[in-house]
Amino acid sequence: MKKAKWLYRTAWLGLFLSLTASDHAQDKKSEPLTISYASVSGTRAPLWIAKDLGIFEKYGIEVNLVYIASGVISVNALLGGSVQVIAASGSSAVGAAARGAPVVIIASLGAIGYKLIARPSITSIQELRGKVIGSSRIGAGSDYALQRLLPKLGLQPGRDVHLIPTGLSESDRRLLIMLQGKIDATIGTADNILQLELRGQKISVLADFLEAGVYTTGSDIATSRQLLKERPRDLKAFIMALAEGTWIGRNNREQAFRVYRKYMKVDDPRLLESMHRNYLLNSIPVRPFPREEAIQNDIEDLSFTYPQLKGRKASEFLDLTLLRELESEGFFTRLHGR
Numbered sequence: 001m002k003k004a005k006w007l008y009r010t011a012w013l014g015l016f017l018s019l020t021a022s023d024h025a026q027d028k029k030s031e032p033l034t035i036s037y038a039s040v041s042g043t044r045a046p047l048w049i050a051k052d053l054g055i056f057e058k059y060g061i062e063v064n065l066v067y068i069a070s071g072v073i074s075v076n077a078l079l080g081g082s083v084q085v086i087a088a089s090g091s092s093a094v095g096a097a098a099r100g101a102p103v104v105i106i107a108s109l110g111a112i113g114y115k116l117i118a119r120p121s122i123t124s125i126q127e128l129r130g131k132v133i134g135s136s137r138i139g140a141g142s143d144y145a146l147q148r149l150l151p152k153l154g155l156q157p158g159r160d161v162h163l164i165p166t167g168l169s170e171s172d173r174r175l176l177i178m179l180q181g182k183i184d185a186t187i188g189t190a191d192n193i194l195q196l197e198l199r200g201q202k203i204s205v206l207a208d209f210l211e212a213g214v215y216t217t218g219s220d221i222a223t224s225r226q227l228l229k230e231r232p233r234d235l236k237a238f239i240m241a242l243a244e245g246t247w248i249g250r251n252n253r254e255q256a257f258r259v260y261r262k263y264m265k266v267d268d269p270r271l272l273e274s275m276h277r278n279y280l281l282n283s284i285p286v287r288p289f290p291r292e293e294a295i296q297n298d299i300e301d302l303s304f305t306y307p308q309l310k311g312r313k314a315s316e317f318l319d320l321t322l323l324r325e326l327e328s329e330g331f332f333t334r335l336h337g338r
Contacts, residue, residue: 030060030061030231030234032061032062032063032064033061033062033063033064033084033085033234033238034063034064034065034066034082034083034084034085035047035063035064035065035066035083035084035085035086035087035238036065036066036067036068036074036077036078036083036085036086036087036088037065037066037067037068037086037087037088038068038069038070038071038074038086038087038088038089038092038169039069039169039170040067040170040263040264041112041171041189041219041264041279042189042191042260042264042275042278042279042280043087043109043110043112043219043279043283043284044087044109044219044263045245045246045249045256045259045260045279045280045284046109046242046243046245046246046249046284047065047087047109047242047245048065048245048259048262048263049245049246049248049249049255049256049259050063050241050242050244050245051063051065052258052259052262053245053248053255055241055244055245055248056237056238056241058241059237059238059240059241060237061234061237061238061241063238063241066083068083068086069169069170070088070137070140070169071086071088071089071091071092071093071140072092072095072137072140074086074088074092075088075092075093075095075096075101075103075222078103078222078223078224079096079101079103079224084223084224084227084231085221085222085223085227085235085238086221086222086223087109087219087220087221088219088220088222089140089142089216089217089219089220089298090105090108090217090220090222090290090294090295090298090317091140091144091217091298091301091302092140092222093105093220093222093317094295094298094299094302094309094317095302095305095306097317098302098306098308098309099306102224102225102226103222103223103224103225104222104223104224104225104228104317104318104319105220105221105222105290105295105317105318105319106221106222106223106228106235106239106318106319106320106322106323107220107221107239107242107288107289107290107322107323108217108219108220108221108285108288108289108290108291109219109220109221109242109284109285109288110219110279110283110284110285110288110291111210111215111216111217111219111283111291111294112142112189112216112219112283113189113190113208113209113210113278113282113283114142114145114171114187114188114189114208114209114214114216115187115188115189115190115192115193115205115206115207115208115209116146116149116153116185116186116187116205116206116207116208116209117175117178117185117186117187117188117192117193117203117204117205117206118131118178118184118185118203118204118206119178119179119181119184119185119203119204120202120203120204121204122184122185122204122206123204124206125153125154125155125206125207128155128160128161128184128185128206129155129160129161130160130161130162131161131162131184131185132161132162132164132183132184132185133146133150133157133161133162133163133164133183133184133185133186134164134165134166134168134174134177134178134182134183134185134186135163135164135165135166135186135187136165136166136167136168136169136171136174137165137166137167137169138165140169142169142187142216143165144297144298144301144302145187145209145214145215145216146163146187147163147301148214148297148301149207149209149212149214150163152212152213152214153206153207153212164183166183166186171186171187171188171189171192172188172192172195174186174187174188175188175192175196175203179201179203185206187209189278190274190278191271191274191275191278193205194270194271194274195268195271198268198270198271214297215291215293215294215297216294217290217291217294217295217297217298219284220290220295221239221242221288223235225319228319228321232321232322235322236322236325236326239288239322239323239326240326240331242288243286243287243288243326243331243332243335244335246280246284246285246286246288247286247335247336249276249280249284250280250281250286253273253276256272256275256276256280257272257276260272260275260276286332286335286336287323287327287332287336288323289320289323290318290320292314292315292318293314295314295317295318296313296314299312299313299314299317
């Protein structure tokens with residue numbers, strides 16, 4: 001009965017989406033969109049699903065996905081015209097906009113639920129004093145998030161702990177150098193923790209960013225204001241395909257598992273379950289609206305480097321026109337059955 005209900009609902013939704021997508025597909029085919037993503041993490045699942053299942057084509061656009069392991073480099077690629085849309089930290093987009101670049105955030109794949117992880121010999125926050133914490137890159141969203149977290153834990157970077165950039169955006173690689181003794185702590189995800197536990201490796205989890213009220217913008221979707229003006233239909237179709245990729249990933253675990261196996265080289269069923277639960281069922285929003293408070297945090301962090309950001313509001317760096325159009329048209333309500 002449950003399976004029949006699922007099949008009926010899927011068939012109905014497929015009919016609706018096919019009719020909706022036909023409006024886009026009937027238009028003259030436009031130039032391909034190259035989309036970059038700045039980390040290989042579970043938050044990218046909607047992109048991978050939409051690509052592998054041909055959902056972008058269903059909405060009348062051709063999309064190429066590329067991996068660029070840095071939000072700052074991604075922004076430079078966007079400004080140089082080699083990519084048209086980036087999935088990276090909101091801080092990268094805000095920092096570029098602060099320098100006068102016409103970059104704007106139009107959607108989001110949600111926040112990454114980071115944890116502060118230390119070597120097993122360090123079992124409390126106080127034991128971090130005098131130790132070395134490895135961040136990713138200077139100016140990265142995760143780096144700013146770490147700098148927001150530490151004072152909440154009673155630790156001042158530069159005084160109580162030594163904060164160094166590792167140059168590694170991939171949290172599993174940072175954890176590896178931590179276990180090699182090159183740093184004492186770093187940030188990672190729940191999946192990183194489970195992966196280490198499955199290998200029998202002991203670690204200490206000292207803090208949860210979300211529980212401490214520290215939100216990141218590691219998966220915001222940004223483009224240029226010029227492209228938004230010139231190709232709004234293509235970008236709207238992109239967001240629709242992204243939302244459908246999220247819906248499929250939430251409701252079809254096997255499809256989610258397939259992309260995680262393919263793009264993240266994960267095969268353990270327990271880890272696949274964890275990633276599906278933590279990302280598609282939790283942190284990735286069903287309506288891909290950016291979290292303004294997280295972007296506001298980025299603005300406050302960046303204002304020390306860019307004084308012109310002082311007093312600015314998150315709304316100045318957002319253009320939610322396409323999302324609001326889809327909302328008013330009832331697209332998300334029909335898509336997610338709400």
